[in-house]
Amino acid sequence: MSDDTTSEAYAQRLQQREGARWKQLLDVQRPYRWNLRRLGLGRTLDVGCGIGRNLTTLPSGSLGVDHNPSSIAVAQSRGLDAVTTDEFDARHPQPPAQPEYDSLLLSHVLEHMTRDEGIGLLERYLPFVRRTVAVICPQERGYTTDATHVTFLDGRDIAGMLEQVGLRTRSVRSFPFPRFAGKAFTYNETVVLADRP
Template structure:
């Protein structure tokens, strides 16, 4: 889209390199590029999400639904890119723009979800916007629910020109703790952190608990 035509939820990024149709097209193309056409490269990441037993997930920054499709059937995605939301819906997923989410009293009520997933989003945003994003959506997660933050490691960070800030374990922990979460654990996936210098699909993962 050439411009956003909605009033977003506080903390939701607007404009920029991830907001228009060309970014959605890029996501779809990357899903089907190279070795991904021949091998089930997403299998380890699907397994990683499922083993966390996240229940009903609010996938913040869901994009075209790559992770959302591996969450529970009653999970919901939200994204600031209208074209990405339309693509996720075309795949049979439940996704909303930020304004649609906020306008729906059932979706935005306190404690409506068991967990929140923020995967490959924080590296696209300035720190203050990340803080606002967390504060804006955390009330939708029930007490005792999980928050999973995932960001790319060094090689993955370098691979995308829309990344603006490197978010490692220390940055994830700081953000989570400032948001009032209790950090349950952090880990590198699927390989040890050293591999992330060359393997662009290695991820930092933080699992936190809502008080």
């Protein structure tokens, strides 16, 4: 396994995890798709989209961005609108006069970087967003399952980062189970929503 999220091996690992037969039979992503839809993000800029798992649920007009060209190739092969960070920068050499997207989604992204890198990522993409930022991070047990994770973030940490870049925290939730489950259940997530003032 590669500890580099830009590698082809990392993209293959995402595909293998998503395609596990037991996950397909049980449709384990159903509650997560439901949760994503209920957030009402509208047209979304999905930064760190990986192979496009969330893009399949987001509304039409959403765009995925990822620094891993192999992951983007998989997302595009699924018919999803996804580009590399370099392609995004080529499309948008300067921030737009009017934001193009309703929301910014960072799902399982910030834990792969330092806090300062995370702040930089938020600042980089905020000019493209009109109203909402949604951040989803694994809780303790999930954090330990990936060697590419760099920084553990709980709800207070995430809200603090969002507030540092000028947003107002709307909600901090644990999903799908209460917060204490995150110490044992790999797939428990912290979901934080914040809005532009």
